[in-house]
Amino acid sequence: MPQSDGADPIELLKQDHQKVKQLFDEFEQTNNRRSQQRIIRQALLELDVHAGIEEEIFYPAYQEAAQESEEEDIVLEAEEEHHVVHLLIGELRDMPEVDERTAAKFTVLAENVRHHIDEEEKEMLPAAKRLLGNNRLQELGVEMARRKRELTRELKQAAASTAM
Ligand SMILES: [Fe+2]
Numbered sequence: 001m002p003q004s005d006g007a008d009p010i011e012l013l014k015q016d017h018q019k020v021k022q023l024f025d026e027f028e029q030t031n032n033r034r035s036q037q038r039i040i041r042q043a044l045l046e047l048d049v050h051a052g053i054e055e056e057i058f059y060p061a062y063q064e065a066a067q068e069s070e071e072e073d074i075v076l077e078a079e080e081e082h083h084v085v086h087l088l089i090g091e092l093r094d095m096p097e098v099d100e101r102t103a104a105k106f107t108v109l110a111e112n113v114r115h116h117i118d119e120e121e122k123e124m125l126p127a128a129k130r131l132l133g134n135n136r137l138q139e140l141g142v143e144m145a146r147r148k149r150e151l152t153r154e155l156k157q158a159a160a161s162t163a164m
Pocket residue numbers: 051054078082116120
């Protein structure tokens with residue numbers, strides 16, 4: 001059984017979280033504008049893909065499983081947090097060069113995302129594990145891993161065609 005295909009959706013999401021948190025740490029450890037720019041680009045791509053698979057696949061599945069339960073509203077707050085993150089991502093994409101303003105905006109994005117990740121890992125993911133059941137989780141894991149590859153390819157192509 002190949003485990004590497006991300007058949008566990010909870011693990012897949014947690015690995016993504018680790019990756020972006022690492023990028024935020026790297027950003028804070030450098031003052032080099034070029035490195036910062038590279039880190040920002042990569043973080044925005046990772047965040048877009050991650051938010052995409054959550055919004056398209058994981059959140060709706062969670063919502064369905066959590067109906068009428070105490071954990072139902074967690075997803076509403078998560079969606080609002082994504083909304084704020086998407087606004088910041090859009091603004092950062094419109095900033096071609098890294099200056100103090102860009103760095104400040106990215107720092108606020110990082111703070112928001114760290115908080116959001118904490119909530120997902122402390123509340124939503126454990127609840128999802130309980131509510132969804134092994135078979136459904138497995139299905140979601142396969143679907144999410146497939147969609148993640150697809151979205152990464154699409155967004156990389158889109159980024160390459162705009163970055164002249
Ligand atoms: Fe999220």
